[in-house]
Amino acid sequence: MNYLTGKTSDLPGNHLSLANYQSTHFAYQVKDKVATITLNRPERKNPLTFDSYAELRDLFRAMCYADDIKAIVMTGAGENFCSGGDVHEIIGPLTQLDMPGLLRFTQMTGDLVKAMRACPQPIIAAVDGICAGAGAIIAMASDIRIATSRSKTAFLFTRVGLAGCDMGACAILPRIIGQGRASDLLYSGRSMSGEEGERWGFFNQLAEPEHVISAAQSYASNLANGPTFAHAMTKKMLHEEWDMSVDQAIDVEAKAQAICMMTNDFHRAYHAFVKKEKPKFEGN
Incomplete structure (x- = not known):
């Protein structure tokens, strides 16, 4: 069964149209060949669940076959990007899983990053407010990152007793900001401000909070109208x-x-x- 359409006949292998894709666990809209994916649980700062992880992974995998999408914007609703995995819907249940179950979960989350890197469309992250844990990873896995001065990005895995090597962070983050700076963020789990992130090269540019999404969409539109x-x-x-x-x-x-x-x-x-x-x- 294809998560995207509910039909086995539409599994990747043929070209797909994703302009009218109906999302289940996040908001999705397309304008002028640019798809905007909005994590939309603003009352909880847009955390991810097992289902939203899986749907994002499947959607990015399908983007390889989408002729009608030329660029993608990732963002969050309610003045925050993403607070990471939902404490009650992911973190709690993980404490009850055995090793095979835990490995299936960590491989699924890693597959989301693989799918983001493998899809041909450039991904522009519009980051405001909290961008933590898996949210920081999604921003990291994007091609371009536009943020606000009030954004707070934290690879906070060590703060919950986990290693900083999650979803490719130890491979990708040093290539963006350098080994020493990546080590600081991954060991400490501290928040990186928008200004610091831009100075370090994690963010490509800063925008005012009311303009950050439109700035990302404008950037994406320019790419979508290019070669x-x-x-x-x-x-x-x-x-x-x-x-x-x-x-x-x-x-x-x-x-x-x-x-x-x-x-x-x-x-x-x-x-x-x-x-x-x-x-x-x-x-x-």
């Missing part, structure tokens, strides 16, 4: 080149760029330049 095949290739190379030598990276980038040179968008850009016009990209 989206090439953007997907950029995302793929940014991810896959982490464990390559420089020589290997140069070789795979040569192949990737040659593939992009075969696209109609590349030819459109050339002809527009000749005519001194702005190119109109169509993602093919």
